[in-house]
Amino acid sequence: MDSQQIAKMIEERFAGQVLGTTTFAGQVGVSLKKDMIREVCLFLRDEPTLTMDHLADLTAVDFSRYPGDQGPRFEVVYNLISIPFRHRIRLKVRVPEENPRIPSVAGVWNTANWHERETYDLMGIVFDNHPDLRRILLPEDWEGHPLRKEYPLKGY
Amino acid sequence: MSPTDTAKKEIVQKEMTLNMGPQHPATHGVLRLVVDLQGETVVGCDPRPGYLHRGIEKWMESRTYHQIIPITDRLEYITCMNNNLGWVVAVEKLAGITVPERAQFIRTLMAELTRLSGHLVWLGTHALDIGAMTVCMYTLRERELILDLTEIVTGARQTVSYMRIGGVRNDIPRDFIDKCREFTELFPKRLEDYDTLIRRNRIWLKRTVGIGVMTPEDAVNYGLTGGTLRGSGVNYDLRKVEPYAAYDKVEFDVPLGKNGDVYDRYIVRISEMRQSVRIIKQCLDMMQPGPITTDDPRYAIPDKMQVMQNMQSLAHQFVLMSKWVPMPKGEVYVATETPKGELGFYIVSDGSGKPYRVKIRAPSYVHISALPKMVTGHMVADVIACIGTIDIVLGECDR
Numbered sequence: 349m350d351s352q353q354i355a356k357m358i359e360e361r362f363a364g365q366v367l368g369t370t371t372f373a374g375q376v377g378v379s380l381k382k383d384m385i386r387e388v389c390l391f392l393r394d395e396p397t398l399t400m401d402h403l404a405d406l407t408a409v410d411f412s413r414y415p416g417d418q419g420p421r422f423e424v425v426y427n428l429i430s431i432p433f434r435h436r437i438r439l440k441v442r443v444p445e446e447n448p449r450i451p452s453v454a455g456v457w458n459t460a461n462w463h464e465r466e467t468y469d470l471m472g473i474v475f476d477n478h479p480d481l482r483r484i485l486l487p488e489d490w491e492g493h494p495l496r497k498e499y500p501l502k503g504y
Numbered sequence: 505m506s507p508t509d510t511a512k513k514e515i516v517q518k519e520m521t522l523n524m525g526p527q528h529p530a531t532h533g534v535l536r537l538v539v540d541l542q543g544e545t546v547v548g549c550d551p552r553p554g555y556l557h558r559g560i561e562k563w564m565e566s567r568t569y570h571q572i573i574p575i576t577d578r579l580e581y582i583t584c585m586n587n588n589l590g591w592v593v594a595v596e597k598l599a600g601i602t603v604p605e606r607a608q609f610i611r612t613l614m615a616e617l618t619r620l621s622g623h624l625v626w627l628g629t630h631a632l633d634i635g636a637m638t639v640c641m642y643t644l645r646e647r648e649l650i651l652d653l654t655e656i657v658t659g660a661r662q663t664v665s666y667m668r669i670g671g672v673r674n675d676i677p678r679d680f681i682d683k684c685r686e687f688t689e690l691f692p693k694r695l696e697d698y699d700t701l702i703r704r705n706r707i708w709l710k711r712t713v714g715i716g717v718m719t720p721e722d723a724v725n726y727g728l729t730g731g732t733l734r735g736s737g738v739n740y741d742l743r744k745v746e747p748y749a750a751y752d753k754v755e756f757d758v759p760l761g762k763n764g765d766v767y768d769r770y771i772v773r774i775s776e777m778r779q780s781v782r783i784i785k786q787c788l789d790m791m792q793p794g795p796i797t798t799d800d801p802r803y804a805i806p807d808k809m810q811v812m813q814n815m816q817s818l819a820h821q822f823v824l825m826s827k828w829v830p831m832p833k834g835e836v837y838v839a840t841e842t843p844k845g846e847l848g849f850y851i852v853s854d855g856s857g858k859p860y861r862v863k864i865r866a867p868s869y870v871h872i873s874a875l876p877k878m879v880t881g882h883m884v885a886d887v888i889a890c891i892g893t894i895d896i897v898l899g900e901c902d903r
Contacts, residue, residue, distance in 0.1 A: 372834035373597050401724050402740075405837060405848050407863040414854055427837045427850065427865075431724060431740045438837065459727025462873035470561070485554040485902060494562050495861075501566055 351376035354398060354437045362388055377438040382424075385441055386451045392428060392437070393456055400428040400437065403453075406463035408471040412445075413497045421445040422473055426453070443473060452478040470495040519547065522884070526555045530633045530888045533898030535872065537887065544883045549876040553869065556902040564862040568828035569595050569669060572859070577663040579847075579864065580900040583622035585614050585654070586842040587900075588667035593748045594838035594849035595669050599831050601803050606794040607671040608750040613684075613787040614657065614666065615749065616780040620691070621650040622843035623777050630770070630892030631702060634711045639698050646694050649687055656680045670804055671797030681788060688785050695777055702770075712767035716878040716890040719764060726874040729867050730845025731776060732894050735761035735769030742841040754786040766893040773895075802829050828857030837865075844868055844895050868894075868901040 352371070355378050359366045365388065367379040380388060392400040405427040411417045419442050426439040443450050452475035454461040464475040465484040472493035475481060483490060492499055525536035534555035540548035560579065564572050576587040589611055596603065603611075628643035651661040657676050658664040666673050702708040718728065723736040733740055741758045743751040759775030761768030798804050805824055806817035823829065833855040839848035845867030854860040871894040878890045 370834075372832075373600065373836050375836055377835070403727060404839060404846065405850055405863065405865040407850060407865075409852050409861045414860060425835075425850065425863075427848070431738060434745050436837075457727065458722075458725045458877075459870055459873065462869065466869075485557045487554075494559060499562075501562060 349397065349433060349435045351435060351437055354392075354435065357395075357398070358388060358392070358437075361391060375436065375438060377425075377440050379440045379442070382441045382443060382450050385424075385439070386453055386456065388439065389426070389453045389456045397433075398430060398435075399432055400430045401457075402429045402431050403427070403457040403459050403463070404429050406453075406460055406467065408443075408467045408473050408495075410471065410495065410497045422448055422471065424450055424467070424473060448472060449474045449476055451476050452481075454478055469493070472496060518542075524887070531891060532629060532896055533901075535891070535896070535898055535901075537875070539879075539884065539887060541884060544885075546879050546882055546884055546887060549879050549887070551872050551875055553872060553898070553901050556898045558903065560903040561862055561864060564859060566858065568826075568857045569831065569859065570824060570828050572862070573667065573669075574663070574665045577665055578899060579866065579903065580622075580842065580844060580868070580897045581662060582625050582897055583618045583843050584662060584664050585618035585666060586622075586840070587847065588665065589615050589749065590838075590840040590842065590847045591849060592667045592669050593840055594836060594851055595831075597838045598834065598836045598851055598853055599669075599803060601670045601798050601800055603671055603798055604795045605750070606675075606791060607796045607798075608753075609787045609791040610672050610676060610796065611667065612750040612754065613676075613784055613791075614654070614672075616783045616787070617650055617653060617684075619780050619843045620777055621647050621654075623773050623780075624650070626773065626843070626892075626895045627698065627770075630889075630895075631708075633888045633892045634708065636702055636705070636708060639701055642694070642698055642701075646691065649690075653680065653684055653687060656683065668797060668805055670800065671795075675796050684784065684788060688781050688788075691781055692778065695774070695781075699774055703774075709767065711886075711889055712770060712893075713765060714763075715766045715882060715886050716893055717763065717765045718874070718878065722877065723764060723874075726877060727870045728845070728874055728894075729870070730841065730843070730895070731769055731773045732845060732867075732871055734758065735772045735893075736764030737762055742839055742846060746839070748838075748840055750787065750790075751783075753790065754783050756783050766889050769893045830855055830857060839865065842867065844897065844900070845871065847900075864900075864903055866900040866903060868896040868898065869903075871896055872901055 355369045365381050365384045370377045409423045422443040424441045469483040520541045522539045525531040526534040536552040538550040576591045577584040579587050624643040624647040628640035631639035658666040718736050720736045720738050737760050756779045759772045761772045806821050810817040811821045831853045835852040837850045839846045848865030850863040852861040879887045
């Protein structure tokens with residue numbers, strides 16, 4: 349299925365949750381509100397015509413120094429692929445700086461467990477209802493989250 | 505309750521926590537596992553990666569697109585060429601750069617040679633861990649031939665930095681073609697030799713059949729990719745799904761396993777090596793003379809002779825090397841099939857010559873997350889077989 353059609357299906361199913369759709373270099377990204385993200389993921393996984401069974405990547409971007417960006421600071425990004433149908437979609441969810449929380453999708457795809465731990469470790473985003481949210485790449489007593497833009501590259 | 509019964513009960517209930525690594529020879533780098541044991545049986549496993557974390561993603565934000573190529577060498581340091589390729593393919597997608605056909609074939613050829621080298625290291629160390637020491641001696645001998653071939657083309661054996669955005673650094677020398685053909689004749693016979701050493705070896709079968717089983721559903725759910733996924737019978741190879749380089753022009757099969765155990769993954773990777781040789785042969789036959797870098801004037805790195813002779817080329821080379829050129833604003837996720845699995849780069853561009861954010865989706869990281877699922881219920885010695893079969897490199901996992 350065409351990625352545009354998938355974006356349209358999400359929009360029809362979850363009216364009011366979709367904030368916009370962007371297309372760049374043939375890749376479609378759907379911006380969503382954060383409350384229903386788990387339900388959207390379950391829908392994408394379980395709908396027989398979509399079957400997005402492979403969560404290729406989950407990460408977050410700090411937009412605080414992006415030129416001209418006015419939205420909430422963090423963006424959590426889900427890159428999904430369907431192995432049987434070979435179509436792709438990208439979900440993007442903005443999370444504010446003062447309350448960087450978002451529902452976990454570790455119950456939808458097991459692979460999200462470690463991706464979310466890494467995002468928590470390096471970007472400081474808290475995933476609600478995550479089974480085991482600990483630091484993973486850095487030591488447990490590490491201070492700060494290195495991938496945030498204000499974190500210095502040198503001096504540690 | 506008699507005294508013997510009490511003693512028995514105590515022994516059964518006593519759980520032991522064993523720390524394995526980070527400096528353990530069978531953990532393929534600096535992987536640390538905290539394993540809970542009930543006698544010899546594994547009841548829990550908690551991998552603790554991060555001992556090789558160098559902050560590569562953070563570092564990439566302060567480098568230009570071109571300067572990142574050598575950093576990708578340091579991710580999966582056994583098969584640098586594939587990492588280089590993954591990065592340049594992602595940047596080309598971001599900027600919409602087209603690559604000439606000869607460069608595509610050279611890329612495919614070098615990537616497959618490196619895939620062979622990566623699989624040989626995997627086979628050697630995996631067999632060594634399980635106790636078949638001889639195989640390692642042979643595989644490293646053949647890997648030496650591949651490294652020699654790599655050296656002819658790139659000048660380096662490891663950390664090659666050979667791919668360039670829009671092409672490759674230099675054309676392949678004339679004597680390479682003959683030597684590579686010789687190698688493709690020799691290698692399948694050598695591959696038979698290793699295979700006969702272990703394929704029906706009774707100890708090998710005992711140690712691998714039925715160990716670390718992943719059902720197709722589990723394998724997909726845990727995000728496994730590459731040979732680790734295809735051992736479970738799931739047909740997902742990015743070279744076929746989203747062809748890059750010249751993979752859409754060459755013919756090859758995707759070998760699949762049935763049972764998803766350590767043995768099937770071994771069979772899959774051995775068969776993959778045969779397919780790689782097939783691809784290399786086709787590349788050597790189909791390659792035509794032609795340019796090796798893109799003709800897009802913005803991104804084409806000028807020829808060295810031109811740089812020495814004319815002013816414009818010199819200035820352009822200076823700009824490209826020191827600050828690169830403005831890139832389109834946007835974001836892409838591009839994944840390629842490395843020997844370990846799906847290596848994805850998620851690049852966010854803010855329009856400057858440096859990426860705003862790069863996320864590396866490393867197959868080793870995802871594979872280690874599936875390790876507890878694989879080893880729970882098996883014996884402690886099988887943990888080593890499972891670490892071997894998921895084919896990990898910690899440089900890539902920890903970044």
